[in-house]
Amino acid sequence: MCGRFAQYHSRETYLEALGDKVERQIAYDPEPLGRYNVAPGTRVLLLNERDEALHLDPVHWGYSPVWWHKQPLINAKSETAATGKMFKPLWNGGRAIVMADGWFEWKRDGSKKQPYFIYHQSGEPLFFAAIGKAPFDKEEENEGFVIVTAASDEGLVAIHDRRPLVLTPEAALAWMSExxxxxxASEIAHEGVVPVEAFAWHPVNKAVGNIRNQGAELIDEIADPLV
Structure with a gap:
């Protein structure tokens, strides 16, 4: 995790979940984002705080500093990101939030792979902890961002051993705060996480594996999963 996620509600839906007392420098837009298959290498609306107000900036999903000559990294482990050479500067000064409605994981059994869609049981928005090269509004200087992940537990580990670090609305605001x-932030990564029992999941069509497929049917449950 995390290699694909869905971001289909409007920005207003996500912002309302954070509360109505939040100072924002974000234009009102009630139109659904309609992204059912967000993939690495694309630009994602990244929620971040600058000058004591929330901003939304389109940022490349994938971190690749100028000295990095390999494939861009898309995830960072919460257990090591705060102290490791690669991600410590981002943890210290580039914390942000990815707004989402759920994410996809592929369950494996030998050569068989079956995608599952994972979401909050109540259908409420999810807030993924992210880190990147701030400031995020400087497109020419930006080196992208990664989603922070944590170890799975309980039933979710049967699908995949990692999951995005999903924060409560209150923790998400604190995570972004300057x-x-x-x-x-390390304490928030431990104490502000939405528990696994809050999530539900179901198998979906393998069409989600192709980034050209973007329709709402990608999150529909199928009746005959391979795994």
């Missing part, structure tokens, strides 16, 4: 220290 007043939050790196040490406090």
């Amino acid at each position: 007043k939050t220290t790196p040490a406090q």
